[in-house]
Amino acid sequence: MIKFGRILKSLSGFYDIKDMSDGQVYQTRARGNFRKKGTKPIVGDFAEFSAAENSEGYVLAIKARENFLVRPPIANIDQAVVVMSAIEPTFSLNLLDRFLVLLTNKGISPLIYLSKLDLLDASDLAKFEQIKSNYEKIGYPFFFNDAKEIQKEFPDKVTVFMGQTGVGKSTLLNKIAPQMLLATQAISDKLGRGRHTTRHVELFEVNQGLIADTPGFSSLDYEVADQPSLNAAFPEILEASFDCKFRECSHTHEPKCAVKPAVETGQILQSRYDNYLLFLSEIQGKRETYKKVVKK
Ligand SMILES: Nc1nc2c(ncn2[C@@H]2O[C@H](COP(=O)(O)OP(=O)(O)OP(=O)(O)O)[C@@H](O)[C@H]2O)c(=O)[nH]1
Numbered sequence: 001m002i003k004f005g006r007i008l009k010s011l012s013g014f015y016d017i018k019d020m021s022d023g024q025v026y027q028t029r030a031r032g033n034f035r036k037k038g039t040k041p042i043v044g045d046f047a048e049f050s051a052a053e054n055s056e057g058y059v060l061a062i063k064a065r066e067n068f069l070v071r072p073p074i075a076n077i078d079q080a081v082v083v084m085s086a087i088e089p090t091f092s093l094n095l096l097d098r099f100l101v102l103l104t105n106k107g108i109s110p111l112i113y114l115s116k117l118d119l120l121d122a123s124d125l126a127k128f129e130q131i132k133s134n135y136e137k138i139g140y141p142f143f144f145n146d147a148k149e150i151q152k153e154f155p156d157k158v159t160v161f162m163g164q165t166g167v168g169k170s171t172l173l174n175k176i177a178p179q180m181l182l183a184t185q186a187i188s189d190k191l192g193r194g195r196h197t198t199r200h201v202e203l204f205e206v207n208q209g210l211i212a213d214t215p216g217f218s219s220l221d222y223e224v225a226d227q228p229s230l231n232a233a234f235p236e237i238l239e240a241s242f243d244c245k246f247r248e249c250s251h252t253h254e255p256k257c258a259v260k261p262a263v264e265t266g267q268i269l270q271s272r273y274d275n276y277l278l279f280l281s282e283i284q285g286k287r288e289t290y291k292k293v294v295k296k
């Protein structure tokens with residue numbers, strides 16, 4: 001019988017698929033035709049599968065993906081919690097904006113989560129209140145170290161957690177979903193490998209949604225393609241850019257640019273514009289290198 005469901009777990013060549021209609025979980029394997037086509041089912045995929053009672057099932061086909069991460073392989077992600085620490089490691093607006101750009105370009109909505117506020121004095125705390133309010137104004141949900149609040153965002157969505165090492169991601173996930181770390185630990189112990197080196201990927205059901213951990217930065221090691229993609233990833237710059245004289249305005253030197261005046265009046269944050277310029281120079285630098293290579 002052919003069924004339809006979502007892949008929730010991948011381990012050692014087996015895929016656990018949750019049937020969409022009855023909620024039952026089936027263990028399956030991918031047929032050889034997937035290997036031939038060069039695609040492989042991954043966690044988060046919507047899949048057609050066959051499953052008979054008490055026997056191993058097979059993944060037959062997967063639906064086109066909305067988006068996906070490579071490391072760890074997860075498909076059809078709705079949102080990502082970017083965990084940043086206020087201190088240790090040092091908070092960086094540059095790093096935050098980089099995360100936001102990469103996620104937005106992948107069609108993943110970012111949620112910002114700040115940890116270690118308890119280590120701040122009053123004046124530093126006020127600084128972060130300001131940052132929170134600035135980012136909320138742009139449209140990013142921003143959470144101050146509150147594991148209960150962040151869970152309200154889970155229902156009906158696939159949420160992944162990412163952040164630099166040491167920011168407190170494990171501490172947070174342990175509060176939200178202790179079963180997650182226990183499962184990972186159990187598999188690592190069994191296979192005798194490190195926590196992040198096992199090829200175990202799993203979506204865990206928490207508060208009517210699905211969540212997954214991603215190790216450190218590697219989940220976003222890809223680049224933004226061009227200026228229009230970068231422009232589209234800064235919501236407030238995108239909005240102002242509709243009034244630029246030139247449709248492809250880079251907001252650097254063009255006459256009648258609407259973005260630069262908005263930076264001067266403070267409508268667009270200087271730090272956001274600076275990061276936009278930095279990322280733009282990185283994209284352009286890559287293109288220059290590419291041209292040089294091609295010319296040779
Ligand atoms: N004071 C304080 N310490 C925290 C907080 N969150 C985490 N820590 C501490 O920060 C350190 C790093 O936390 P982890 O949860 O292991 O960080 P991680 O992001 O999972 O780091 P990796 O496991 O390396 O990926 C630990 O010593 C935690 O106890 C917090 O909100 N306040």
Ligand SMILES: [Zn+2]
Nearest residue numbers: 244249251257
């Ligand atoms: Zn412009």
